[in-house]
Amino acid sequence: MNLLLLTSDDLVPPDRACIRDSRRLRHLHEIHRATVGEELTVGMSNAGVGRARLLELERDRALFEIIHLDHLPPPALPIHLLLALPRPRMLARSLENIATMGVKRLTLLHTARVEKSYWQSPELQPERIDAHLRLGLEQARDTVLPTVDIQPRFKPFIEDQLPDAIIGHRALLAHPGIGESCPRGLPMDQGVTLAIGPEGGFIPFEVEKLQAMGFEGIHLGPRILRVETAVVSLLSRLF
Amino acid sequence: MNLLLLTSDDLVPPDRACIRDSRRLRHLHEIHRATVGEELTVGMSNAGVGRARLLELERDRALFEIIHLDHLPPPALPIHLLLALPRPRMLARSLENIATMGVKRLTLLHTARVEKSYWQSPELQPERIDAHLRLGLEQARDTVLPTVDIQPRFKPFIEDQLPDAIIGHRALLAHPGIGESCPRGLPMDQGVTLAIGPEGGFIPFEVEKLQAMGFEGIHLGPRILRVETAVVSLLSRLF
Incomplete structure (x- = not known):
């Protein structure tokens, strides 16, 4: 996972995201070994790519501050x-x-x-x-x-x-x-x-x-x- | 498996081969569903590609008559x-x-x-x-x-x-x-x-x-x- 893919359901307006599903949490905990304060590459489903800072990481939730989401994803194949x-x-x-x-x-x-x-x-x-x-x-x-x-x-x-x-x-x-x-x-x-x-x-x-x-x-x-x-x-x- | 790969250990001179390992036997039985009399593409490790006829197929062995092994394998990448x-x-x-x-x-x-x-x-x-x-x-x-x-x-x-x-x-x-x-x-x-x-x-x-x-x-x-x-x-x- 080189990008954490968010959906609109994950958003906590105005600028936060909270994920609760086991797949992404397990990845953050076990593979990425993320630490609070760290910046990660994130993307919004069918929208932009950017960065977010991990604010809280528990067994059952991870809370991020979205820094920006203003890069384009890589070009598609035609x-x-x-x-x-x-x-x-x-x-x-x-x-x-x-x-x-x-x-x-x-x-x-x-x-x-x-x-x-x-x-x-x-x-x-x-x-x-x-x-x-x-x-x-x-x-x-x-x-x-x-x-x-x-x-x-x-x-x-x-x-x-x-x-x-x-x-x-x-x-x-x-x-x-x-x-x-x-x-x-x-x-x-x-x-x-x-x-x-x-x-x-x-x-x-x-x-x-x-x-x-x-x-x-x-x-x-x-x-x-x-x-x-x-x-x-x-x-x-x-x- | 588009070719049955034989080794010299499988050979029964002058022109037969017998396989006894579970991997290839399982493939013959379950995937290929081979039947006695059928011709299959075979190859000899580090040598030619050809055809063989299945003479006997049991749970624990398959016996082939090698028809020929005189084609070259596909070219290698350099x-x-x-x-x-x-x-x-x-x-x-x-x-x-x-x-x-x-x-x-x-x-x-x-x-x-x-x-x-x-x-x-x-x-x-x-x-x-x-x-x-x-x-x-x-x-x-x-x-x-x-x-x-x-x-x-x-x-x-x-x-x-x-x-x-x-x-x-x-x-x-x-x-x-x-x-x-x-x-x-x-x-x-x-x-x-x-x-x-x-x-x-x-x-x-x-x-x-x-x-x-x-x-x-x-x-x-x-x-x-x-x-x-x-x-x-x-x-x-x-x-």
């Missing part, structure tokens, strides 16, 4: 990530990585090789998704929560919603062995939609469907990466 | 990775990622911000390191085990061994906020040594020491990544 729903543990880490790397728009999608049981995972509860995203933002000193859109049906999403979503975007389909090598250093002012399949990949029908819509196939070479690794690798190559 | 020893759980995942991405030379190094307790972790036992590397290789369909060199003392390693190790290499020091943005798409015929610090980074003394030896500072922008994410991100940008 990407809409379309990710086949990964297995639950991999989803958790992927959400953290996605938030850390600056993705602001994520669609979790069903595809033929996504196990149906994954859709019942508690990791898909909004509060769990939110917690993973916040961890990722705190790592990167970001404050802007990605929006996460859940699409448990492939065809209706692809046919009814995706065509509008990719207007003006460069649409890329990451799939081992197809198309060109993943491009590098894309301009930050060009929207990109990037589709990443599940373990085992998209099936041929899905690849054809996406290619017919204008998705360009890209690959990362002969090595097959785990989904969570592929996400980081693709984002790092593209931007 | 990099020597110098990694400050991460916390044990992060070490495990980093070892897998490093092997998956094609790093063949890894030095795990002590630096001022590496907690001393990490050096007592069971994850540093050679058989644990080997197991994580094998998992990573099997993911990438590689067979060539990285060499891992353990250096629990910073100064003697930096002063006595590193100068020779970087001869002919481009030496890069990944550190937030210094130098240039991480270069992209380096040639595969130029050796690179890449130093990556611990959580919290290298201390100024260490940065100066490495820079004085010719290491160029590089960074990945304003977002601070976890070590395991930074490793993947840097390798993906560099090559």
